[in-house]
Amino acid sequence: MAVGPATLPQLHPVNGFRLGIASAGIKKPGRRDVVLMEMAEGSAVAGVFTLNAFCAAPVRVCKQHLAAAPARYLLVNTGNANAGTGEQGMVDAMACCQAVAERCEVPVEAVLPFSTGVIGEPLPVGKIVDVLGAAKTDLSEDNWESAAWGIMTTDTRPKATSEQISYQGKIITLTGISKGSGMIMPNMATMLGYVATDAEVPQALLQQWLSNVADRSFNRITVDGDTSTNDSCMLVATGASGVCIDGSDYELAALFTEALERVMLNLAQAIVRDGEGATKFVEVCVESAGTSQEALDVAYTIAHSPLVKTALFASDPNWGRILACVGRAGIDNLDLDALQIYLNDVCIVENGGRAASYTEEAGQAVMDGEEVLIRVVLNRGQVIERVWTTDLSHDYVSINADYRS
Amino acid sequence: MAVGPATLPQLHPVNGFRLGIASAGIKKPGRRDVVLMEMAEGSAVAGVFTLNAFCAAPVRVCKQHLAAAPARYLLVNTGNANAGTGEQGMVDAMACCQAVAERCEVPVEAVLPFSTGVIGEPLPVGKIVDVLGAAKTDLSEDNWESAAWGIMTTDTRPKATSEQISYQGKIITLTGISKGSGMIMPNMATMLGYVATDAEVPQALLQQWLSNVADRSFNRITVDGDTSTNDSCMLVATGASGVCIDGSDYELAALFTEALERVMLNLAQAIVRDGEGATKFVEVCVESAGTSQEALDVAYTIAHSPLVKTALFASDPNWGRILACVGRAGIDNLDLDALQIYLNDVCIVENGGRAASYTEEAGQAVMDGEEVLIRVVLNRGQVIERVWTTDLSHDYVSINADYRS
Structure with missing residues (x-):
């Protein structure tokens, strides 16, 4: 897997x-x-x-x-x-x-x-x-x-x-x-x-x-x-x-x-x-952040979210879960209307909601791939940070429920 | 469930x-x-x-x-x-x-x-x-x-x-x-x-x-x-x-x-x-902490750990995963030898390692129950905090991979 x-x-x-x-x-x-x-x-x-x-x-x-x-x-x-x-x-x-x-x-x-x-x-x-x-x-x-x-x-x-x-x-x-x-x-x-x-x-x-x-x-x-x-x-x-x-x-x-x-x-x-049960390889890239810490806070909030990870497992372009992560990452004075979120090069969020240009088909095409880039453009500064993660699958649960590690 | x-x-x-x-x-x-x-x-x-x-x-x-x-x-x-x-x-x-x-x-x-x-x-x-x-x-x-x-x-x-x-x-x-x-x-x-x-x-x-x-x-x-x-x-x-x-x-x-x-x-x-896919109801209680924040940091580190949650799903008294959470919770100057960890009233960790009195049978008996208390005694102060959580099961993955929430 x-x-x-x-x-x-x-x-x-x-x-x-x-x-x-x-x-x-x-x-x-x-x-x-x-x-x-x-x-x-x-x-x-x-x-x-x-x-x-x-x-x-x-x-x-x-x-x-x-x-x-x-x-x-x-x-x-x-x-x-x-x-x-x-x-x-x-x-x-x-x-x-x-x-x-x-x-x-x-x-x-x-x-x-x-x-x-x-x-x-x-x-x-x-x-x-x-x-x-x-x-x-x-x-x-x-x-x-x-x-x-x-x-x-x-x-x-x-x-x-x-x-x-x-x-x-x-x-x-x-x-x-x-x-x-x-x-x-x-x-x-x-x-x-x-x-x-x-x-x-x-x-x-x-x-x-x-x-x-x-x-x-x-x-x-x-x-x-x-x-x-x-x-x-x-x-x-x-x-x-x-x-x-x-x-x-x-x-x-x-x-x-x-x-x-x-x-x-x-x-x-x-x-x-080779992450336990991985079916996707995911890069989370947070761009134009004010500081490295706020970029990492957003990136890890997404990368650790069980809801985002299960949506990735399902190849479901469930962008609302990504948006919710950005919102709860604890960034001070975040301007929701100024930020964009992309799946690969497909814009999913802008102006505080679903991007006008977004179509479910375009989102689905990205999520069907084995490798997915989630890109958040904060438009607050010059800092960029990347983290890499996997999805959360049934095999992850099986491996960790069965193996005494 | x-x-x-x-x-x-x-x-x-x-x-x-x-x-x-x-x-x-x-x-x-x-x-x-x-x-x-x-x-x-x-x-x-x-x-x-x-x-x-x-x-x-x-x-x-x-x-x-x-x-x-x-x-x-x-x-x-x-x-x-x-x-x-x-x-x-x-x-x-x-x-x-x-x-x-x-x-x-x-x-x-x-x-x-x-x-x-x-x-x-x-x-x-x-x-x-x-x-x-x-x-x-x-x-x-x-x-x-x-x-x-x-x-x-x-x-x-x-x-x-x-x-x-x-x-x-x-x-x-x-x-x-x-x-x-x-x-x-x-x-x-x-x-x-x-x-x-x-x-x-x-x-x-x-x-x-x-x-x-x-x-x-x-x-x-x-x-x-x-x-x-x-x-x-x-x-x-x-x-x-x-x-x-x-x-x-x-x-x-x-x-x-x-x-x-x-x-x-x-x-x-x-x-x-009624948590998604829940098969266990878990209280994490952190006692004798120095501050409320450090008690909550330890409690949520345990409550959010996919490894602890899958072990709970498997009814596996895998205390090493709990110990690893306490260690990574970011508590300054944590005295590992002074703390104890319990499953219900069974002491699993003391003196920096497995409790001398611990038996796998006693741990297993606790984990077989539907309700589990994970108790961490930090011996640093007077503060106590409790959080409540669930295990991480196959049904959690199924529910969130299938449902567009």
Whole structure:
């Protein structure tokens, strides 16, 4: 029930970044559920994490380790989020890091843990530790697609993308994977995302770019408005390409950050396209707003409305529900007569009511498509914001009534 | 699919308040869809209305008329909300008021219009005006139950309640009706609610009491988080009982306002019990919060979470989803180790994780019930807030994917 083509593009290996996959049988026997990622010595590593106050044990350990020492290994398990697990969760996350540290001969602080899956169950440390040898043996620069499968939970398809940019005869590669389809309203990061590049980027700049781009990609998607306890997005720069991007060459920095934004936007949108029960991929674009906050208030009010989302599921051009959302978004002194609302390029609302030019046939033609743009023109200022979301279908209810996530 | 008993209690007539019902065939032939209510001369009338900026034409006319002259008639139609209809909507609402004014020989400002139903369609003024004679002929103090049927849209059952209080040998009656099951997150009022009493209450005090009580009843319910364009709640005091409640007798005022709160809470909760697709009636109670706002932030985060609502539908004690909501509610400096979460009286979360005493069987026993209390004890202060909501079921999706509301 995902929206858009399922095939992955060619995934270019990133020099200095290897991935190994193993099967620990955490939730289902035989499922690939443990992924180990190794970064060459000297790699810069940046991360953004959930703002949920109940952030999971691995997120807390991850932040501590990232601050303490250069990271060398990322360990991901699915099937168990190690969230809501109190002090035992911290002990368990550290035990996994310690096992990687011993096997790979690095300090424990060089290992960053990530978990995703059911909340509140104890992490099966033994099962994970038992397959670390297999994951290490499997380490390869060519394993991006397997790793994309290995980090999935309720996802119905793997999510991965890759870009190469060339600059003065040298090639820079960016490749990334992500997972997530429910509990998706990232706040500073998505469920799980990993992007690596062989560019050399100073740590502080890498973190700044990751934060900026995450704000325009992972932090602009929502499936159900539920911010997860485990959201994490990591950006790794191995430097193996020999190209250093330190911001002093403005053209190169722009080339790189634009590629980074395309990669992260692709991964973020892939999560929406595979949103639980999704039959539509929807962009909500709010234009000529006075501030970014008011644009986002309108956009998220629409994107989270169960009535708008069920109308999308029904392919019903029920523009009254969109109008009601704009009205309840809490915008001060909103001039109803000055704003317009469009479905793709069909104007549905102007002068405080249904557009004179609107016909049900034109609205229906837009809603029949798999991809829908809802555009609100506030005519109050210069700011534009976009968010991406899905419809609300019977499958969403079935998935979340049946699955203990 | 509504929750709780369907039978209405005895509805005591209110002296000085008559109701007449007619069938205009606005949406379905034969359906009772026009209700006229007549208030005795000298009645005090108070109202609270939607805060949706796109408030409907009848709401705008209603506010103007209420400020201009003593109200004598309330005219309600279902099947069409006269919202998102621009200037024509105002003309249409006024035309209906004018027709009542002529027929009943009162100034046009003495007539208050209310509409509910599909947004964005022109109001069929002719159909409504044609049956005003029949509605007027039908006026009777015994018509509360018929009126409760007459204001329904997607409601599966009528909502009405009645109380009598006695004070120094005199009887005061309060009787009310309400409607609504979708687009329910009232903001200062519910979809439609009408309460009448034969007490005599000065206008200013009546308005103050209505606002206060609406804040603790209609403004604490949510089905889908969508605030309607047409929410209105009216309180009428005819004075026909001969008992004047002007606030000078504290005991009498307390007796009356407590009865008023029970009546309005009953009507508000009846809307939740009949929420679209509802299979559960859920109270979310947040205790020992520092402020009312933080209590409401936590309560509504839980009440609006599609993941919590689908878990309720599945009768799944998936406490991790509740914990994740508390964590993302945006409370500053939340001490996770200090708070507790309960399902009815079963403690599910303490010390930052699953309660030691928790068993899946105990959680399951609570979730198997039709009525569930989710109680969050923040241990930060003295404030308590309650909101009432429903689960999210397949029927919710079906109703809203099939019905153009």
